[in-house]
Amino acid sequence: MARLLEKKVSRRHFMGLSSCALATIAIGSQVKVLKALAKDGRIDAPTGLGSKDVYSSCGMCVNKCGFIARVKDGVIQKLDPNPEFFIRSRAMLCARGNAGVKVVYDPDRLKYPLVRVEGSKRGEGKFRRATWEEALDLVAKNMNEIKDKYSRASVMFASTEGTFSEHFFTQLAECYGSPNTLRHPTLCLSSNIQGFGATFGTNPTPDVLNADFIIMSGANRSEALMTPDSIDLLRGDGGKRKLIYLDPRFTKTSAKADEWYPIKPGTDMAFILAMIHVIVTENLQDQAFIDEFTVGFEQLVPHVAPYTPEWAATECEIPAADIRRIAKEFAAAAPRAVYYQGRRSSFMANDTQMRRAMAILNAIVGNWDTKGGLIPNANIELTKHDYLAPWYDEDIPGRLDEGSVTYLSEKDGAWPAFRDRALAADPYPIKGMMVYKQNPLASVPNRAKTLKLMEQMDFICTIDITMSDTAWYSDVVLPEATYLERQDPLEALGGIVPVVAFRQPCIPPMFESKESLWIIQEIAKRLSEEIAAEFDFTMEEHLHHQVKHNPQILEDLRTKGIYYESTEPNYGRTRGTALKTKSGKIEIFSQKYADNGLDPLPVYTRPTAVPSNRYRLLVGRHAYFTHGTTANNPYLHDIMPENTLWLNPVEAQKLGLKNGQMVKVRSAVGEEKLKLEVTQKIRPDSVYMAHGFGVLSKAQTNIYGKGGSDAALIEEKYCPISGNVAMHETFVEILPA
Amino acid sequence: MSNKRYAMVLDTRKCIDCKACTVACKAENHVPLGRENYRNWVMEEALRGRYPNLGQEFTPGQCMHCANTPCKRVCPTKATGVNADGIVTVENKKCIGCKYCMTACPYNARYYNEEIGAVDKCTFCEHRILTGREPACVETCPTRVRVFGDLNDPNSEVSLLLAKHPHRVMKPEMGTKPYLFYLI
């Protein structure tokens, strides 16, 4: 860490002035667009002449990297990485972060409130421009009608992480009186939170920078970028670091790994259990650590007895000798070793138990709360924003998806389980859909079902910055100011070294877009006086409230774009304290699970075999897009204009299919057409497509009609413990198009 | 003040093909949209081996700021030049768009910019260097593949890297004497 910090400083000051002449600077195309728009009277001419630098945080993905916006004459010229954000983002911006400038000046962005034309069908895309007044009135009127006709629980609220303003939206749900909020975790990492939480009482962060030995199951860090992990994986201690990477695909992480194993999908748990087997039979565990900090090791030993490397080899198709060797190397490198849990843990329906196995493996060699191991997140406290949801005398039922999975998060819900019950109106109907920046049509498996869900709604409203598929199927679309135009509250980003980030506007909101707080306040006002009273504050007041205990935080954010208390990790904070588990210790054996009728130790279940003439569909991310939200960005579109279906050459030959030809991909729930990419980079029994294409919204003009949608193909199986979707349990047929 | 000899040293072993450099360059230098318009790029080299024994490299490239410039030699209007710090330049106003330089460049580093009506290419972000900032691609690169600096200064990071590590240049047989160095 210290070494890297020194580098940062020397990088910033390394250059003196040059003797060369100033190059001609090309006229910015942005300026051209703006001038043209101003001429038409569509926007005001850029104001605030002169140059300024604005410190803020990226909104293109979950990482929230710090940047400095270079603003000239009221136009954002460029987003540069903020060197002060080194602790978190290692002072970089990725392709998406750099493309952020186009979010503001994208002709496809949402500009005005839109109302679906009376008499038109949802999805036809017939919208008319409305005033804010009319659009907001319509939202409140419909929300009130639904509560009168059904109940307050009959309006669902879907929102997503990363906006910094999401809690205003969930507050609106609570104040309105609906228990039905649906956040992103069950489409992403809830099995990780569950599996690691059941073991350690928390989902820790791997200390990638200081680990000497890292094993990853499909956490494709060179493409699915997470800061600082993706960077530290390459920038850390160079030669000393060993990366073992298991993935059915040859990804860019495979290209950087010391060893890559094309593991049979869904068998990672066999690999992990066999590693545990080797460690305990060869007595390589950290017994002192186990004795002091864990419970249930004695049950683990007999439990893993049948899970030999030879057995695992037949399951996961990794040679037994390699499993044995890797287990020994891992134990030898511990505690500066991690079996890295990754973020999106929506592989298979047994995902929670698979993550439990990872957690247990880390625990028995002592990779916990020590340099180079798994570190419980540290956090910087902000003053909480308290509110009192109004009391309603009427009967409001509980969550629709109550009891659908063992551990349901009250705030997050369980998407596919919720959708099934909503479709059956079981036990009550869902008739209204309020959406804040989530895009369930692209993100929830089995798109046809989500469309059905939307069909049965009396009313759908989407707040977003772009015409997502979900917005396209809405009745009212409200344009939020983009992350470059709005003030967002402070957000504490927990981690090994915690920081606080926020956003401040680089330019005023363009067109008629508005900050989300304003939008929510205006809806609240129209719903009732009681609800409005809970939103009776300005953003400025809210910011000051958050830092009531320490105004320096806000001061630093405004001038440096980041607040932190230390640049160094504080290892060992949990030593000698009780963990947030029942026993207060690391639970290798989970009594809690046993009490709930779940396997208290992870039991391997073999994944369903791929039927003949079918392939297992794999999905994944890459470094150019974030989920379904950025593929239409003009800069990013230049890099990757469509997605393809990867197929191994041996199979392509069998099917008589050629590289580059169009193919039909058919699953039990949908069919999509896209280009075939014949490549060695994938196992013969699987096919892969990137997420983010095959959109329904014609307003995404760059990508409409290009590539295929994974959400249209994936079946909605899910983990019964956490509710997390299982994205790799779908089999498809490939046919020439 | 003495002149510089600007150069870039790249450690491609750390390159993850994230294309942050490509987008940063486009945004910084207002390179027009379009897949054919770019000042820098990252090549996905051909896959080595057969499944399951595979390997792949990613190689960033851009104008090599050659000491022996084939592009300058063919330019009929002297629009292409080399400045005192070794940066190969194009003067927009003098460029008549004949594209001879585009053909002459062995690295395919030049493109025709419709918006400015001239051939365009990497300038080492000269306008940023002037204000003490690093080139956009260097500053943004997550894994710090790229290091930029002055080879006339023996203590610069580029000089030290080249002194310490074996390195190569692209297409040395062309005799262009490039100033982009790739560590081996």
Ligand code: SF4
């Ligand atoms: S990783 Fe990229 S998109 Fe995500 S916050 Fe950082 S710069 Fe933005």
Ligand code: SF4
């Ligand atoms: S930014 Fe760096 S790591 Fe990313 S593609 Fe460019 S050179 Fe490679």
Ligand code: SF4
């Ligand atoms: S130095 Fe500047 S102009 Fe050259 S490739 Fe990098 S960003 Fe582009």
